[in-house]
Amino acid sequence: MIQPNWEIFSAKFSNNQQVTFEWFAYLLFCREFDLPKGWFGFKNQSGIEKKPIEKEGEVIGFQAKFYSTSLSSHKDDFLEMLKKARRDHPTLTKILVYTNQFWGEAYSKAEKKMMSPQALIDINAKAKELMIELEWREASFFESEFVCLEHDDLAKYFFTEQKLEGWQRYDDWSNTKDKVEAEYLIDEDIKVIVPKDFNKNEIRVIDGINAIREKLSVGGTSIRLVGLSGVGKTRFAQAF
Structure with a gap:
């Protein structure tokens, strides 16, 4: 209620x-x-x-x-x-x-x-x-x-x-910058930060967002998001 x-x-x-x-x-x-x-x-x-x-x-x-x-x-x-x-x-x-x-x-x-x-x-x-x-x-x-x-x-x-679900996820990712346990790459352009208090399969913060924005601002450019099942591609797309 x-x-x-x-x-x-x-x-x-x-x-x-x-x-x-x-x-x-x-x-x-x-x-x-x-x-x-x-x-x-x-x-x-x-x-x-x-x-x-x-x-x-x-x-x-x-x-x-x-x-x-x-x-x-x-x-x-x-x-x-x-x-x-x-x-x-x-x-x-x-x-x-x-x-x-x-x-x-x-x-x-x-x-x-x-x-x-x-x-x-x-x-x-x-x-x-x-x-x-x-x-x-x-x-x-x-x-x-x-x-x-x-x-x-x-x-x-x-x-x-x-807020709407997508923005809640974005806030979650944005608020975990000080809780970093490890960094690794999904693909050469996409760096992923996994916070200490979440399972490693739950990707929260994507540092590559700004880099991808810059690439997409160039005419004729497209970006491929590549990763294993469950690594967080859909969640990244929603945050982006």
Whole structure:
């Protein structure tokens, strides 16, 4: 089970947080409504992210908003979204709103109790006026079993720093430079370093990578990788 970590998400996708969050929401939307081949949408779709779908008598769209500040401070964004959604999708009945933030409670001095924030009250009132049901998929949704357990493959990609298998191997090889036990040649161009704490058949670091890059930069040049079975030719190719 993968626990949501928005700090990792923000750092991992620091150059395009909103776009990546929209993609994350889109994948979850497709999983929930059994759309393995995706769903049609225009670039910069008005009001909602994709064209609405019809499901069990409802017309459903979704919106994704990644914020670093409180949801209340973006009240106008949501009100504008509702107006555009109703104007451009007249048959729409429901919008799922995905966001990484929580709504914060507000204290009412008059009522002497905690209440929904005024921004949320106003947004929900506008949605009711426009006859659109809002279903908030805020931060707690990403903590649910649906995301963390049932679709942990998505959660792992967006909420962990785990790298693809090939890059993990490359890091393993690169981090063993100070643990050298022996050096030998697979072929005349390829020097192999075997670390002390691994079996000799598990080749980790290839010093010939830069030399091969230089050779391949010359037009018309090709490189043959030659070695006995199990010596590590495939792993070298993946690292390269």
